[in-house]
Amino acid sequence: MSLRNPYGDFEITDPQAMRALAHPVRLAALSYLQKNGPATATQLSEHVGASPSVTSWHLRHLAGFGLVVDGPPPSGSDRRQRWWHAAARGFRYEMPDTPEGAEAGRLLRTEMMNQALESTQQWLADTEPGLEPEWSRLAGSANTLLVLTSAEAEEIESAIEQLLAPYVQRRDTGELPDDARPVRYVRFSLPEATDSQ
Numbered sequence: 001m002s003l004r005n006p007y008g009d010f011e012i013t014d015p016q017a018m019r020a021l022a023h024p025v026r027l028a029a030l031s032y033l034q035k036n037g038p039a040t041a042t043q044l045s046e047h048v049g050a051s052p053s054v055t056s057w058h059l060r061h062l063a064g065f066g067l068v069v070d071g072p073p074p075s076g077s078d079r080r081q082r083w084w085h086a087a088a089r090g091f092r093y094e095m096p097d098t099p100e101g102a103e104a105g106r107l108l109r110t111e112m113m114n115q116a117l118e119s120t121q122q123w124l125a126d127t128e129p130g131l132e133p134e135w136s137r138l139a140g141s142a143n144t145l146l147v148l149t150s151a152e153a154e155e156i157e158s159a160i161e162q163l164l165a166p167y168v169q170r171r172d173t174g175e176l177p178d179d180a181r182p183v184r185y186v187r188f189s190l191p192e193a194t195d196s197q
Contacts, residue, residue, distance in 0.1 A: 029058060029068075032040060093108065123184075160187070
C-alpha cells in the first residue's frame with residue numbers, strides 16, 4: 001500500500017471528477033455508501049435530499065468516474081433492484097496545479113468542508129448529548145497554530161495517516177474488539193497567509 005495512501009482510498013486525479021463530486025447530492029451519496037455500505041437510489045434519496053430518479057442520475061454520473069459501482073445486492077436483498085457500492089472506503093485528491101484543476105479542487109474542498117461542518121453540528125445536537133461519559137471525554141476538539149515549512153506540514157499529515165492506517169484497515173478484516181464503535185476523525189489543516197501575501 002502506498003505511503004501516500006495508507007488507507008487504500010480512491011485517488012482522484014481528474015479535475016472533472018473533482019468537479020462532479022463537488023455537487024452536494026453526489027458527495028452526500030458517496031459519503032453514505034462509504035459509511036453504510038450498498039444502497040439503492042431509493043434508499044439513498046432520503047439521505048441526500050433528492051428524489052430517487054435524481055439520485056439515480058447522480059449515481060450514474062459518479063459511476064462514470066469510477067467512484068461508485070453497480071454491484072450485487074447484499075444477501076437477502078431484492079435482486080431486481082440496482083444496488084450501488086462505493087468503489088473504496090474513502091477518497092483523496094491533491095490540489096491540481098492548473099488553474100482549471102485548482103478551481104475544481106477548491107469546489108470539492110468547499111463542499112467537503114461544508115458537509116463536515118454540517119455533520120459536526122448534527123453530531124453535537126443528536127449524538128453527543130447521549131454519549132457515555134467515557135466516550136464524551138474522548139470526543140476531542142483542538143485548535144492549534146503551528147509554524148511549519150511545507151515539508152514539515154506534509155510530514156505531519158503523513159505521520160497522522162500512518163498512525164490511523166491500522167485502525168482503518170482492520171475494519172476490512174473483521175478483527176474488531178467487542179467494545180469498538182465508529183469514531184469519525186475530521187481534520188482540517190488550514191495554512192494561513194503570510195504577511196507578504
